[in-house]
Amino acid sequence: MIIEPIIRRNICINAHPLGCAAQVQSQIKYVTNRGKIDSPKKVLVIGASNGYGLAARIVSAFASNAATIGVGFEKPGTARRTGTAGWYNIEAFRQEAEKAGLPAWNFNGDAFSDETKSKIINIIKENLSTIDFLVYSIAAPRRIDPATGDIYSSVIKPIGKPFTANSVNFLSGVISEVSAEPATTEEIVHTVKVMGGEDWMLWIEKLLNESLLAEGFKTIAFSYIGSDHTRSLYRDGTIGAAKKDLEQKAEYINDMLTAINGKALISVNKALITRASAVIPAVPLYTALLYRVMKDKKLHEGCIQQMYRLYHDFLFSGHPPTVDDRGRIRIDDWEMRPDVQRQVAALWQKIDQENIEELADIRGLKEEFLRHHGFGMPGIDYSQDVRPDIF
Numbered sequence: 001m002i003i004e005p006i007i008r009r010n011i012c013i014n015a016h017p018l019g020c021a022a023q024v025q026s027q028i029k030y031v032t033n034r035g036k037i038d039s040p041k042k043v044l045v046i047g048a049s050n051g052y053g054l055a056a057r058i059v060s061a062f063a064s065n066a067a068t069i070g071v072g073f074e075k076p077g078t079a080r081r082t083g084t085a086g087w088y089n090i091e092a093f094r095q096e097a098e099k100a101g102l103p104a105w106n107f108n109g110d111a112f113s114d115e116t117k118s119k120i121i122n123i124i125k126e127n128l129s130t131i132d133f134l135v136y137s138i139a140a141p142r143r144i145d146p147a148t149g150d151i152y153s154s155v156i157k158p159i160g161k162p163f164t165a166n167s168v169n170f171l172s173g174v175i176s177e178v179s180a181e182p183a184t185t186e187e188i189v190h191t192v193k194v195m196g197g198e199d200w201m202l203w204i205e206k207l208l209n210e211s212l213l214a215e216g217f218k219t220i221a222f223s224y225i226g227s228d229h230t231r232s233l234y235r236d237g238t239i240g241a242a243k244k245d246l247e248q249k250a251e252y253i254n255d256m257l258t259a260i261n262g263k264a265l266i267s268v269n270k271a272l273i274t275r276a277s278a279v280i281p282a283v284p285l286y287t288a289l290l291y292r293v294m295k296d297k298k299l300h301e302g303c304i305q306q307m308y309r310l311y312h313d314f315l316f317s318g319h320p321p322t323v324d325d326r327g328r329i330r331i332d333d334w335e336m337r338p339d340v341q342r343q344v345a346a347l348w349q350k351i352d353q354e355n356i357e358e359l360a361d362i363r364g365l366k367e368e369f370l371r372h373h374g375f376g377m378p379g380i381d382y383s384q385d386v387r388p389d390i391f
Contacts, residue, residue, distance in 0.1 A: 003082060003386055005375045007171060010278045012085075012373040016382070017077060017390045019374025020088035021095075026377070027055060027304040028096055031062045034308055039064040039316035040133035040218065044120065046071050046111050046203060048093075049086030050372065051274040052222050053137030055307040057093065060133070063311065067103035069123055069131075070094075071111050073140075077388035085373045091391035103127070111138055112199050114146045117206050124207075130214040131207070136200045136221040139274075143194040146202075154194040156280050157183035158237045165229070168285040168356065170273070170365040175353050178281040183238045195242035197221065197249025204253050204264070217262040219253065220315070221246055222269050225332065227341055229286045229348055230271075239280070247328065265321070267314075267329045270306055273365045274372060286344070288360035289351070290335060293343045295361060299334045302368070306331055 003016045043060040047053035048070030060066040072090045077083035090106050097104035105123050109116040124131055142153045157163075157180050164179045183191070200221050207213050223243045226234050234240055246266070253264035271277070271287050278284065294300040301309070314321040314329050321329050334340065347359050356362060370376045 001385060001388065002383060003388070004382070005370060005373060010169065010171065010284075012369070014082040014373070015085035015088055016374035016380070016386070017082070017088045017388065018386060019371075019377040019380050019382075020085050021092035021374075022377040022380055023371055023374060024054070024058070024089055024092040025096065027058050028062050030304050031059055031308060034063070034312075037063040037311050037316055038318075039066070039311055041066045042128045042131045042214070043067070043133045043135070044069045044071070044124070044131050045135040045137065046200075047135075047137035047139070048072050049074050049090045051137065051139070051272075052269060052303050052307060053135060054089055054093065055303040056135045056137065058304065059307045059311050061093075061097055061102050061104065062100070063308065065102060066133075067128060068097070069105045069107065069120060069128075071107050071109070071116065071120065073110055074108055077391065079387070079389055082388040083391070088374060088391055110144070112140070112143045112146065117203065121206065121210050121212065124212050125210075130212050132214040132217050134203065134207070134217075134219040136203065136219065138195075138199065140194055143199070145193070152190040152193040154191040154242070155183060155187045155238055156233065157181065157187060158232050159183055159188060159241065163233045163237070163281075165233070165282040166285055166351075167282045168288060168360070168362065170278075170284045170288060170362050170369065173356055173362050175285070175351070175356060180233060180281060188238055188241055191238040192242045192245045195239060196245030197247070198245075200246065201249045201253055201256075204256060208256060208260075213257070213260055213262060215260050217257065217260055218265065218315070219262070220265045220267055221250065223247055223266050223328070224271065225268055225336075226271060227286060227336075227344065229344070230280075230282050233282055234280065247326070250327075265315070265329060266327070267310055268332050270301060270332045270335045272303060272306075273368050274303070278369055284365060285351075285360070286348075288362050288365050289344045289347045290340070291361035291364050292347070292359065293340050294334065295364070297340065299337075299340070301334070
């Protein structure tokens, strides 16, 4: 079939297999052109099919020649329907790793389930004996608690008071006012249960109990803080409550890892348009302004640039990583530079429907969003018939 993007409410419900493969290949090319990094050689990535998790796996494999296991929860293509972007990404990665002689195992399943954890434990035992690095990069709408069977669903809402702000449909460029009512106590609990640190901790606990974590093992999870423009809905809202829980769980995991001299870390990453962030109200407008400022200053990074810098400059630089007063790595450092935030704030006050194309990088957001789904990649003939089940 000829595959064109189908988008509903800032969600792209299809993907282009060849475009996704090209997008993976472009990230690999970036890494191989940058040079090698002396980092762990046996790596497990939980949430390896998109965004930061995919980028981290690419850096581990192609900058450090690591054997990698990638866990994703995706749908394969059929003869009549495209698979998810993540399915094509993770399969394209595996093919490129095999070409380069790099061991790679993909597992498609619910990372929250005990069944998935057991199967990954078996893969490690049969192939690697132990792992020395685990990346936790999950963004999910719901979770089934493996202990109780209860279903929890995450929401994006403020806490304590309503939220109102301007946002933008970056596909059309239309600015509108968005509002959200405060979350209930139950909604806060549910969001923390899905997006917090409990599952990360369960993964470490199970792997540690099976003696599958090497001496000096490291693990990292990703968080976000952001600016005042998104604070009420994000950092001070339900998602922020989950991120705070994730950061707190790092302390518990560090206690668990004491016996093997292990370390759990949090990386606070930069704002980017990904499949997950595109649906958060107000975030697209802030991100469009941020992109304009950071590109003008030649500071802009995508997922792969962020992950390469995280590995090269912080995690595996040969000396302990620089952290903030709460022990977090801050690769949002360029985003949060005072000069960058001052300019974003000034543009926020000026922007309207007449000048949005001039002041905000709407085109850049749209192009990046489409690339996450395999569309708009150079060198791909999108008029070509493609089999959706090619991978």
